[in-house]
Amino acid sequence: MTTPTTKATAEPGTSPGTAGFKDTAARTVRNACGAVAQLVGGLGTAGPAFVLLLWTALSVVTAPLGVGLLLALPVPRALHALAARERRRLARHGTEVVAPQPPPVRLRPALADPTTRRELRWLLRHATLGLLLGMLGWYLPLSAFRDSVFPLVWPVVPADATSTSLGFGVAHTWPEAAAVALLGLGWIAVVLGLFPAMARLQSSPGRRLLTAGPGTDLSLRIAELTATRAAALDAHATELRRIERSLHDGAQNRIVTVAVLIGAARRRVARDPDGAGDLLERAQQAAEQALAELRAVSRSILPPVLADHGLAGALSGLAAGCAVPCRVDVEVPERCAASVEATAYFVVAEALTNIAKHSGASRAVVTARGGGGRLRLRIEDDGRGGVDEDGGSGLVGIRRRVAAHDGTLTVAGPPGGPTVLEVDLPCGS
Known part of the structure; x- marks a missing residue:
């Protein structure tokens, strides 16, 4: 090897x-x-x-x-x-x-x-x-x-x-x-x-x-790792269902439409060339929409911007596309594992989506720090606060993604704000 x-x-x-x-x-x-x-x-x-x-x-x-x-x-x-x-x-x-x-x-x-x-x-x-x-x-x-x-x-x-x-x-x-x-x-x-x-x-x-000595009962740690593995498998299965649903409801329907339109155009081309041209134009539009949806699905699996520009460039792109003015401060001297960077990207993307939809904030700040084998994220906004993990805010999904890497998620969002989300991830694979 x-x-x-x-x-x-x-x-x-x-x-x-x-x-x-x-x-x-x-x-x-x-x-x-x-x-x-x-x-x-x-x-x-x-x-x-x-x-x-x-x-x-x-x-x-x-x-x-x-x-x-x-x-x-x-x-x-x-x-x-x-x-x-x-x-x-x-x-x-x-x-x-x-x-x-x-x-x-x-x-x-x-x-x-x-x-x-x-x-x-x-x-x-x-x-x-x-x-x-x-x-x-x-x-x-x-x-x-x-x-x-x-x-x-x-x-x-x-x-x-x-x-x-x-x-x-x-x-x-x-x-x-x-x-x-x-x-x-x-x-x-x-x-x-x-x-x-x-x-x-x-x-x-x-x-x-301070570490567990020889012969120490590690049953609590084993139970924690077992729960983490179960959360990782659950998150993986949820992600697969999301990808399958996106392909089935979006790109697959578009491609079927393209096939139907091309078949109709072939049958009409001899007797009605103009009508066949209209059908081919509609087929081309449907094909372009299908390609756009396929690109969106591929980006949701592993965003190419991470490989091209690193975590700093990817987070800057998310901040630029956020409806709320967002400042990004990234200081990560070394690249982390691809899966860790992808998790950090999706955590920030979901957090900024929540800020834009639910917080009523006027500004947001994303901070990323790396060092000592850890990657730490902090997303803060000045919105109304009152975070509810069970209210469909996406925090459950974020917590599962973080737990899959044996990381920690801390959320502080009292009524009246501010809301602070902190994530600590190991940088290893």
Whole structure:
């Protein structure tokens, strides 16, 4: 079995070596930017983890006095909630972390639970090493920027101000200011070279300790995947029925009409050429209508615009054809699987159709973001809200399409608006 490969082609006038260097540099910068986002995002759980660790330590120290038991009562629930939040964060930046069955929240059963003990080990590491790495992920890029641009602002900096981000040194001459800029370039090299490894180091305790351990009962996850597969098969069958109905009621009837008109024209051509010409003209019109309907059906299966212009071009085309003024903001660095892009296209198409028909909105915004193996969509309008999934709004079909890819759909549409639809899809096949 062979694995297909993709060959990169250089632009005209660019040598293969130069093109390869540009690709490597662009990939390095993308990886570093993703690592910065991951490290800084880790502060969202590392900070609360540090607070929870101090609370847990305080409850242990004061346990002999009896106060510690009261302080420890909310710890299991807070620990499980924070661990679930970390699993969601890790899933946004890579593969999904499969959660075990919900552990107990009462203190005594939680202390004897293996999942709780694994989460406590994660808490200790993430509240210390994870917090440190997150702070470095926030501080070093700022230091790199500050030191790199220091020669540009050096003349207006107070004479007694610290020159470097390390907190020492005062530049009095241009060579000293240039030395500070060299330090900034060193920080940039650290960010580009070490940050991806630092991001992996920050996330490794969560991926190792927060996942379902060996021997864990995964019946809930199996039931969820079984339901997802059933939804995918149901969505596939519904799509096949829609295509069959479209072909039977539309193109097939048009083609039968063409055949009937051509047969009538053949019988009339000898005795009434003008009448035969009219019949042939009607047959041509029917054939053109049949072709248009066939094109519409083919586009509904897999829109060619996705292959020709990618997801950004396809969503821009949908926004241009929407009756409500719509703004599109797409930032997807890499192509997703064709089935995922098609699902994203149909989700946005159905959502914009609902906005135009039911919302009474004056504007809509479609946002698509890709990264960390995920594709996230957000469709928002300023309409009247009051979304009802059971009211024929098409949300049931959208939910089935998303579930077929093991994605998630979140809808918020309170009466009075705004309505926000968020979709999170894995980018894999």
